[in-house]
Amino acid sequence: MRRVRDCIRLKNAGISTQEIARRVGVAPSTVRLTLRRCEAAGLTWPFDVGLTDAVLEQKLFTNCGTKQGHRRHEEPDWAAVHREMKRKHVTLSILWNEYIERHPGGYRYSRFCDLYRQWEACLPVTMRQTHAAGERLFVDYAGDGVPVVIDRLTGEIRKAQIFVAVLGASSFTFAQAGWTQTLADWIDAHVQALEMIGGVPHLLVPDNTKTAVIKASLYDPLVNRTYAEMAAHYDTAILPARPRRPRDKAKVEQAVLIVERWLLGRLRHRTFYSLAEVNAAIAELLKVLNEEAPIRRLGVTRRQLLEDIDRPALKPLPTEPYEFCEWRVCRVGIDYHVEAGAHYYSVPYRFARVEVDVRLTVRTVEIFLKGERIAAHSRVSGNHKHTTIPEHMPSSHRRYAGWTIDRIREDARLIGPATAALCEQILEDRPHPEQGFRACLGIVRLVRPYGAERVEVAAERAIEIGALTYGSVKSILVNNLDRRPAQKRATDSTPILHVNIRGPRYYN
DSSP, rough: OHHHHHHHHHHTTOOOOHHHHHHHHHHHHHHHHHHHHHHHHHSSOOOOTTHHHHHHHHHHHHHTTOOTOOOOOOOHHHHHHHHHHHHHHHHHHHHHHHHHHOOTTTTTTTHHHHHHHHTTSSOOOOOOOOOOTTTTEEEOOOSOEEEEEEETTTTEEEEEEEEEEETTTOOOOEEEESSSSSHHHHHHHHHHHHHHTSOOEEEEEOOOOTTTEEEOSSSSOEHHHHHHHHHHHHHHHEOOOOOOGGGGHHHHHHHHHHHHHIIHHHHHHOOBSHHHHHHHHHHHHHHHHHOOOOOOOOOOOOOHIIIIIIIGGOOOSSOOOOOOOEEEEEETOOOSEEEEEESEEEOOGGGTEEEEEEEEESSSSEEETTEEEEEEEOOOOOOOOOHHHHHHOHHHHHHHTTTTTHHHHHHHHOOOHHHHHHHHHHHHHHHSSGHHHHHHHHHHTTHHHHHHHHHHHHHHHHHHHOOSSHHHHHHHHHHTTGSSSOOOOOOOOOOOOOSOOOOGGGOO
16 A cells, blocks of 8 residues: 555656656556546545555455456355365365366366465464474374285285374474384384484373373373383473364374375385385385475475474483383282283282282383382293292291192102102002192101101001001001001911802812
8 A cells, every 4th residue: 555655646746657657666557557546436645644554445446356247156165165174185176176066167276275265364363383492292193004914825904003203393203103002002102203313302292092191181181101101211291282172283283194195195006014114114205204305485304403403402312212111000819919911920928918000011020019119020921820939928838839749759758768659659649649749748747746767667557558648647656556566467378268268179
């Protein structure tokens, strides 16, 4: 409007149209058109003091763009267009093609886009987010995965999930494929992302996925304990986005879109047979995206922005990467063992029936009670067996636990050959050696009250009479039969004659 005012002021001063055009910096035809519009609107110089630019524009251009007798085009449903634009992979070009098929004489593409932008400008505005250097790392999963052939014979295909992380200030992007979106893959992807960035941001911004946030809340979200422990290891914090507010992490939403178009679009014709092949291909494309492709409107690459802007503000990585662990709440059994990972680990017997926290890593199992570690074990594969530390057992159990079949045999041999022979016969006489375990253990323990010599004699007497039990041996000792001479059968050669006894002639 400043040039309009200048044109009318100079014309009122008697200056020619050509000179006005030269002084204002417009074409002479523009000066003539402006003067005609002022004349049609009844405007004369000087203008009223209250004539603002908005009022002046309204007076001059009220009928601008309208033609007498021109047919009005069919107006699209801009609300429906806006809803469709929120769908995945939908663009204005696609919607215009659909519109022009329904209305062949409708708006051309450029006018269609201009009208939609004008309509969109009337919507509620979105706050522009400004990201400080090294402040935030936005993380999320891409909606589409990469198909991987896991069985060459059957052709079975499994989708690999794509984890995406992007720095707020530099837009440096990381992506990695994993089989699932479970906690183990979620933590491993974070560790790899921080290693690739080479530093730690001040905040991690995930959405409210159950893997990261146990309970979503606008004011006090409850973060998964393992995820929080990983953040503490790297001296950073977790700030989940507000529930149902994807614009809080618009940076990673845009990065996901770039990854889907930049990576998945280029990999759609390739066949992968392992997760390692997928990640190798992703790494090659990420190198081009971060280090070779400049960002439009800035003219520099993401790597350059990372080094110039984010790098000085990032925290250093710890000396050791975070080792994934899983926390579980368990109750100690009556046998003072905790089941974790299909295996049983002991705790001190005084903590039987107590609820404890179990921390499982790849190599260790740690058991905590109210924040204090009460037991630690090397992790064993899930074989449903027991790992017991002797110090965790009560003294009575400890004495009993030290006895094994091999030890009983060895102690029986130390008592004497008769005792060793008796124990062997007891073990062999039972269907399973374990069934004779307690009988032999009781015989060996008789040494304490009666001494080794008496037990040896009692064992010999028990073998003679065929009494292969613990009770028989103890009865011999209690009744002092081991101190009495054994009654020997008289050797009489007189034949026994009886009607029920067959003589030698019966077998002739």
